[in-house]
Amino acid sequence: MSKFRLLMARQCGEKIAADRGFTTFPVDPFVIAAKEDILVEAKDPDRKGMSGCIVFNDDGVGIIYATDIRSEGFRRFTVAHELGHYFLEGHPEEILKAGPVHFSRAGFVQGSSSIEIEADHFASGLLMPTRLTREALYKAPIGLTGVQHLATAAEASLTAAAIRTAECAPYPVAIIVSEREQVSYGFMSEGFKKLGRLRFLRKGDGLPHTGTRDFNAVADNIRLGRSVCSQSTLAEWFGGSAGTILDEEVIGLGSYGYTLTVLSSEALADDPDEDENEEQDLIRSWTPKFR
Ligand SMILES: [Zn+2]
Structure with missing residues (x-):
């Protein structure tokens, strides 16, 4: 797994957020999907341990996130991860080799494939762009309060915000x-x-x-x-x-x-x-x- 590719994936997420007009928190992956005419639905993906899936078919593209995801922050991360498979170079082609549906395990799961890891980095960049993340951290006290402040501002899960805090904190x-x-x-x-x-x-x-x-x-x-x-x-x-x-x-x-x-x-x-x-x-x- 090339570090360069992970960096590119995160920067691609940041760019998509900025290009779609999200220059302040929170970045809304549901709005970004709607702008691309991607249908997003909550549904049981019928496979254990899956956070969601993306479907490429002749009628268009669809994203499904698992109904058992209770946290709003993780729902948003899951949709952002699937958007990564749509926007990242080579992902649709890679997915279509195996068929029209790709099942995901979003959220930095140990031992995931390279496109899963790239999609997680895309999601991280999309939901918490570096500049916005640093601004949020500067405004808050350091430590858990800072992480909670970032999570609230970005409407991200505490875990995703914590990882991003460790990456961006000054x-x-x-x-x-x-x-x-x-x-x-x-x-x-x-x-x-x-x-x-x-x-x-x-x-x-x-x-x-x-x-x-x-x-x-x-x-x-x-x-x-x-x-x-x-x-x-x-x-x-x-x-x-x-x-x-x-x-x-x-x-x-x-x-x-x-x-x-x-x-x-x-x-x-x-x-x-x-x-x-x-x-x-x-x-x-x-x-x-x-x-
Ligand atoms: Zn995936």
Whole structure:
């Protein structure tokens, strides 16, 4: 999977949003689909684990998203993902090789095919263009509050907003999604990576003995979307300095059974090298998950 292609996919999403007149949040993928005469429907896609599908036939193009998606943010992400298969170069051709219908698993699912990953990056760029995302983050306090502010402004899921925060934040922040005692995935902002020689968290890594692990021990915390804040150190999570204290903000993501952790600190300096040309590094920050 070429990093360049992921960057291109995200920039294509950003461009489509801008070209369709979305220069402020929220970007509406339903409106963009309607402008292309694409019919969008909620329907059971009749296959387990599928978020939705796109249909290319002689009468036109249709998008279906799964009826069991309860979160408005994830419905929008799913439709944006399917739009990726419509707008991204080579996708319709690739899909049509196998037939008129393509079933998707949107949302950065581990082990997905390359067109799935590209469509997720397209959706991420479409719903949360870099400029708008940075503006939203600048206006909000750092940490979980910033992520929530972005999610609200962009009408995105908390998880999608958290990933985008780690990519675009002009300050050190790391986000981790976990389930029970294990890491599902984690991302660090560029500023965070400069805090020391840190190890990347990978799927299946055990959680350190900090607030997140304690929180996950009580199933209701996740199911009821509870939120707690404690402190931990850089060393506990990633190696690096035990003297670097982090705020560890934790929130349950509801019935999906996952937990979001946001690690940040007001005391850490802003990233001094913040620079538009860091796009390539941002893309690199996605890759551990895709290996
Ligand atoms: Zn797909």
